[in-house]
Amino acid sequence: MKQKKTKEQYLTKTIVVCLIATICCTLWGSAFPAIKLGYKYFEIGANDSATQILFAGCRFTLAGILTVLFGSIMNRKVLIPKKQSYSKIFILCLFQTVLQYIFFYIGLANTSGVKSAIINGSNVFMSIIIACVFFRQEKLTWKKMIGCILGFAGVVVINLTKGGIDMHMTFTGEGFILICTIAYGLSSVIMKKYSKHENPVVLSGYQFFAGGIILVILGLLSGGKLTVITGKGVAMLIYLAMLSAVAYSLWGIILKYNPVSKVAIYGFVNPISGVILSSLFLHEKGQSFGIKGVVALVLVCIGIFVVNYQGNGLDVKLKAKGYKEELTD
Secondary structure, X not given: OHHHHHHHHHHOOHHHHHHXXXXXXXXXXXXXXHHHHHHHXXXXXXXXXXXXXXXXXXXXXXXXXXXXXHHHHHHOOOOXXXXXXXXXXXXXXXXXXXHHHHXXXXXXXXXXXXXXXXXXXXXXXXXXXXXXXXXXXOOOEHHHHHHHHHHHHHHHHOOEEOOEEOOOOOHHHHHHHHHHHHHHHHHHHHHHHHOOOOOHHHHHHHHHHHHHHHHHHHHHHOXXXXXXXXXXXXXXXXXXXXXXXXXXXXXXXXXXXXOHHHHHHHHHHHHXXXXXXXHHHOOOHHHHOOHHHHHHHHHHHHHHHHHHOOOOHHHHHHHHOOOOOEOOO
16 A cells, blocks of 8 residues: 555656656657658558558557567566456557547558647647546636637637638648547547546557457458558558557556646647658648748647636636636536
């Protein structure tokens, strides 16, 4: 009991949460250019959805194997889920891996890495709204509402043209990335709920493996084929698998001991690293350093900060205008 308490106290320290969450989000941000480079090395076309899903399946099947392997080495025993855990693993893999990444991979192929990174930043708000409204894990406050509005304003700004909203926004591009954020929000809240009584590394590893196998089957049945195999492509696939194994396992661990909103604040690192790395490796500098990209990114980051700000300044201003802090009980 003492050891468990010490571990919980350590993993709830702000500096520890900051370090772990920043590492996770930086790794996730690097997935944007890495996936597009993977498409390039394996010669997967933008319209080849079946092969994109097959590629995702290979990545997450490998990620599951690596997660269980690393976890077993660290725990000095083979990590095997309990019988009552299988249904939880299936539900988690459905949202975290299958639905999220079907929409993510197809959406990313139909829009830019920079644009995807910024839109995907809204997954923080999806997590908070779902945690507050549907699962009642936290209270929905005016600070969180204002932060959500600012964040979604960033999503709108990135699609603005001289004539207003960019009408070239496609459902299978930006639309799929937005749907992906909803699946992510659900998976974060579900992971928080299940990890209270389960090992988050076990949940992460086996949900990745199960989800990866499902994606592989779906990709093959749809006619997907990986016909071009190169050293660069294999290396990129291994990197993507490792970043998933490391990032999601660590994220699950800090979610186990902290509120969703406390962890979610560090999600600003995800769009920032996604924008920077996409601009460097995909040569999307025009969009990432343009005024729209900068304004959108700033709005997303401010929104995340406001949602989780712990000071009393905003509270005082809101209450002075007659607002109540809590919107839900």
